[in-house]
Amino acid sequence: MIVRIGRRLAGLLATLLASSFVIFAAIYAAPGDPAVFLAGGRDTLTPERLAAVREQYHLDEPLVVQYGRWLWDCLHLDLGRSFQYGDEVADLLAARFPTTLELVAYATVLFVVLGVSAGALAALNRGRWIDSAVVGATTLAASVPSFVGGIALVALFGVQLGWFPVTGSGEGLVGTLHHLTLPAVAMALGALAVVSRVTRQAVVDADGADHVAVARSSGLPEREIVRRHVLRNALGPIVTMCGLVTAGMLAGTVAIETVFGLSGIGSLLVGAINSHDFPVAQAVLLLMVTCYVVVTTLVDLAHPLLDPRLKSARSAA
Amino acid sequence: MTTPQTPAAAQPLLVADGLRKTYHLPGKDTLVAANDVSFTLPTGGSIGIVGESGSGKTTVARMLVGLVRPDAGTVRVDGRDRTAGRRRGRGERLARAREIQMVFQDPYLSLDPRLTARQCLATSLSLHDAAGAQGRIEELLDRVGLGSREAAARPHEMSGGQQQRLAIARALAVNPRVLVLDEAVAALDVSIQSQILRLLVDIRQDTGLALVFISHDLAVVQHVTDETVVMRRGTVVEQGPTERLLTAPENAYTRALLAAVPRRGWDPAAAVRDRGAAPAGGRRSGKAQED
Amino acid sequence: MLLDIDGLTVQLPGAARPLLADVSLRVAAGEVVGLVGESGSGKSTTAKAVLRVLPDDAAAHGRVTVAGADVLTMTGSALREHRARRVAMIHQNPRSALNPVHRVGDFLVERLLRTGDHDRRTARDRAVELLDRVGLNDPARRLRQYPHEMSGGMLQRVVIAGALAADPDLILADESTSALDVTTQAEILALLRDLGRRRETGMLFITHDLHLAAAYCDRVYVMYAGRIVEHRTGHSLFDHARHPYTRGLLDCSPELGISRPLRPIPGRPPSLADRADGCPFAARCPEAEPACETWTPRATELPDGGEAACRRLPEAAAATAGATARNNP
Amino acid sequence: MTAVPADAPAPAPTVRRVRRPVAALVATGFLALVVLAAVFAPLLAPYAPDAVDLSSSLVGTGGEHLLGTDASGQDLLSRVLYGARTSLVAPVLLLALAAVIGVSLGTLAAWRGGWIDTFVSRLTDVMYAFPGLLFVVLIIAVFGTGVTTSVLGLGLAFAPTIAKYTRSVALAERAKPYIDAYRVQGMGGARICVRHLVPNLARSIAGYLVVLFGEALMSLATLSYLGFGTQPPSSDWGLMVQEGQSAIVQGALLPALVPGTAIAAVVVAFNVAGVHLADRLGTRR
């Protein structure tokens, strides 16, 4: 077990290192020149001024040198100062990350509860109308991009009916819940399809296992069988998929934050990429990737707790 | 079963010498699946390997045909070293294939699901020599008793017995000198099993093919082999002419094995009382799995 | 009679022949009754009918009673009760019969709680007792193990303990030793026989191994294509089999220590899609006559109390002497 | 293992009642219609797709413009019809490219194991960890904008996903004894992979690709939105959605709704047909 954890952690670090380089290189290569942004207004742009700015911010050094410099600082928990805001990047993140986290957490609760129950319901009523309804509804939901869903939700529940506020993230628990309901629903809608589909398949598979038939033929009550044998055994793939979706959401709040006027790290990232705010874009991406990798690693480490066979099995990766 | 008895003095065709294989399990455990397994098989001879589940039979078979590289020991055919291992050229790979072939336990999974029986045979023939294939295919199909209907069928359209016939035909396609059968009839019903066994005996008679016949079923082994190797936990516990082994076993484990086979007048309780042996399984280092 | 199956016919829509055709079978308390046949002959379906787990769209006719209770008409709680307390089934593969994510102890406790006689604590004690009964050492520790931590033989003992938990009247052992090594098989068989005797439990022992059935069971039913073709006491089977199919099986099964050429039965068993109006074995039978193709099989009493369903039984009886001579080395 | 008799022939097809796949038929029919519409767009479209008419911008549905117009007064119906061409061809090309790379990588990883496997796994990890289309943006930064680049870039971006999937199915397939049988027959690894392993994976991979099609279409649309993909006055559906999006806030839904519905309908149809196809392909084995 310890060895396994150690291995996973090493893999996590390797992934982070590789990702950090790709992040750096991507931002470096992304269109647009940060010097233009840094040099300020458009009437002051001259080649000399640009060159001076480049030198001042070390933008004229080779990619690898810049990367090394950045990585070194990151390791010292120094994420630098935003080109755009002039503020410490760490402060910027600290102010916005909670909103994104709350949003993702809320959405996760929604899609886990709804997606898993819909999937299980469909699986246990295989071939009946409930099954078709769930599969049909989730397929449709999956084909609507989240920003479109978001706009529709706002138009109906925010503007027409006025049940939910249309911007901001609210204060206090009740306020936050009130403000984040629509964006969380919009995010959860897309995830519902994949989660319910995976749940359905996992439950169908688990239901088809021999030991379930054995349990049935030994006269255990159906409720008990579904709970203790079918659902319990289907947990593995469900938890994995929920973990992956949640991890993906951490990096995918951009559109929703824009539609609902929330200041999270998603909108921070878009702004930073647009304005070539290197330090912020890199830090946000690194944070997102770290979250993703950490969540997936946790799911991976939690897996053996759900399936004791894996504790001693060869890891497939 | 009366088979053409080749004189034991004949020069050995297949020699397994000191084969050893260790698997590394998760954590620090290792499992010795085969340990110092040696035997010889004369030209046209037939040797059985019996033993309980996990005793290393399949591991030995796979080492013989080069699917698993032994940690130590060699496999020689006609004096030529055919041990799997170092990178070998295409020529040598094919040469070994022409010497030694294998039939697997699960007939369905050992056939390419995409290919019809005829295509399946054509594939292996073309690998070795493309000429005269068509006639040879019909000959092979006929040899294993597959009709024209089955020749155009894909594996999922055939019964288990037909599938195994095809697998045997495929192995025969390259005219091997040794055929390794790993539990090749275990998945079949007795009536089908006997058809396959009959087929094997016929083929041996006609072609002088040598067999390595792996089975857990002593009664079946007895019908097919001249010589038997009893394995347990990766090691050979007893080895000798099948006749002698079944009538006068020297090893306690062999005796327990024999006593456990149901036959007329058999009492399981007595068989258990006779059994002095510990449970099966390969030998593990590190934490024991079974106790 | 503990188990009494009378004229059971099970038909699936779309199938050319019934899964089970006119199956009659009896098991008395304390008796071990074998049911032999090749794959697909309907052995498991028979056992399942006793538990009333047939395919949803299957139509069943005939009667199945366990200790006088009609199984085929049971519903709801009566059915659950029947499955939980009166009949226990032991499956072929113990590894797939246990939930891999639950501990062995959970499996037993779950069954024990179902019987209603226990609370969690006493159930646990009883589970330890059961494991001890089926011959597992250190039972308290076993309760905390997961299935994947045990060998097949040990797991089959656990499954048997589970079956005993409900203290059933009838045990259905469906190929319950086929996946085990011969030595382990002998241990399990000895255990089952011992438990059955002690508690007067009846057992329907299903296997595809004719030798095993004949050696182990008090009485044996031989099944072919959904029909019982022969029904004999165990020891008379080896030497006095009367149905050509049974004899064919004996002829093609290699027997330890007996060296004789195998005589395979030609062809293969009919599938559900094959129509069989007359005797289903006629197509493979060396003794078949054209009339066999239209004769609906019917059991004929044999002098020693057994039954066989062959049209040519009188002649076949004459041939028995020859067969006996051949089978004796 | 002891004998487990399993000589039962495959269950007769008569026993399983065949259920009419109505939804799948409808979906397939719809897709066929879309393809026809794309092919015959010049005959069907009432206007040239790039005909600007500033005097009738953001017109609603009506006789003159069946599905209304966009901000520049271009006829939406004509644009959607013409747009079907790039919108459908580009994802196919993209997936073809991704499949070639992904299947090769995945098969190689499953077959060779070792560092290649580790490398592919890490690569997919890193790719998965990236938000959105950043990777494609990187490719485009290097090679410049345009349809070709976005197809190339997305092809590369999709490849690891397919590689990961291929690896998992190839691992399972590789463990089957028929592969061992080929090796025993003396067949080389490369030939086994190319001639036998991959063709046997083809069904499940094809099923997976069909499901990915929707995603590919959406991703290309997103790239067009960001200005990396097709250029106006092209009528790529993704581009149209993005062009139309700014009119939504003014209450003009059609410019985004029409191409958006087209995308969603095609994606849904592909998913329905794809899942059915994957099921069908799957049951054969």
Added chain:
Amino acid sequence: SGADTGPAGGTARDVTQLELTPTTAAAAGAVDSVDWLLEDEPDSLDLDTQGGSAGRTVLTNVCERLYQLQPDMTVRPWLVDKATRPDPKTLVLTVRDGVTFHDGSAMTVDDVLFSLRRHADPDMSEADEFENVTSMKKTGAHEITVRFKEPDALFTKALAGDAGLVYQQKRVQEQGKDFGTPGQADACSGPYRLASWKSGDSVTLERYDGYWGDKPLTRKVVFRWAEDSAMVNALRTGAADGAYTDSVGTAAALDGKKGIDLHFGPSTATLDLIPTERGGLADPDIRKALSLSLDRAGIAKSGYGGLAQPWATPVGSGAWGYAKSVFTAAQKELTGAPASPTPADIARAKKLVQNAEHKPDGPIVIGTDSTQGRLVIANGVRAALQQIGLKAQIKTVPSAEYGEFYGDKSARADIDVLVADWYISKSDPVGFYDNGVSDDSNNWVGFHSTAYDAKVEQAKRTLDDAERAELVVDIQRRFTDAAVWIPVAQTPTALALSDKLTGPPASMAYLYHPWAASLGAKKG
């Protein structure tokens, strides 16, 4: 769905009738708190390093300038009491007495001088305003003397912009690098003080009770930010009370909605086509032909919901901070940029193309991003070019990359004409026309005229407004005649305000004028 989903042809405003009012009716009653929306969070509240319009909109209520831009776009002294010009190259500023910073300490001439020097630092964004300055000195307890290389007509206008902000020296120096970032106090003297800036959430201003001038009616202003649809929704549902909207789409969406008043005011911003070095539009005749055949009214209506006005010069009417009537009249004289081309215009254009010396070889590449308005312009240009027999092609780039076109020659290497919007911060057209001078970095197409260069130079030195206006009209004619840039439309400032509130300016002055101070309830 039916006709309700397509809006709009009929409801769009008549672009030629769009009425621009510099300010809204004066407020009568006090308000406790107002929620205001910005299009984005301010980058920083230090405009010397990061000047965005969000930051300016907030900070203009907190910080004061030496001069102040009025809603009607005129400029008047503010923190300076008096300004004298002893000679054309010298400006003496007398600093107002009695002004206190928000910590209560008095503003001194040292603070002013410190601020001016900070703005003049070459690393700061306003440095270019000080290029003509040779020295700035304290010459008395309340007096600063500025000397110029040449007489400078624009300097005082610059002091009404960010170059004239006055900071408290002590605070700025204390805060160092953190000056202007969230969590820091302001260093100014305006009617409001910065109560809090919660990064990523909100900025709150509170009335400064020690303010030297008139007391604002509104006690507290809370700023949040939201884009397009979110902003529209927030305003429609009353979650916010007002906003100045940059994005025309937002304004158009709010047009005619209940509970919201829309006000339009003059701005210097225009939409233009800027020909580039690539040369597809190198020939002035081709440029003129394009200008003649462009459907400006159609573009304004289609792309900007009627909230833009066809315009014949590259500077919006907000730049007319003086001699307004002269400029208005001059604009009417121009014939090279019709609102909707008449058949005669088209005929003229076709002839120009036929007789052009350098006809473009390939299609003319139009550079744009995919925002609605610019795309409509690009499509309009494409249609216009096709109409006069030229081929055209559109190349879009991400909005993020767009800014680079202005600074980097290589970025615009493969486009012939850029769809651009342009504004100047000073209310004087002269501030624009130096873009046409021969060696100017914004003169991409390489327009060269010594006479033009001389006139621009002269105008910059002409301190008298009337005289300068004459010059500007001349310059403007030369610029448009040569179609150095091709003007399309002017885009006014749009103010969306709850119908219970009134008071703030509607013109572009909101960026430089303490607009919140005049905001209040309609009824007392």
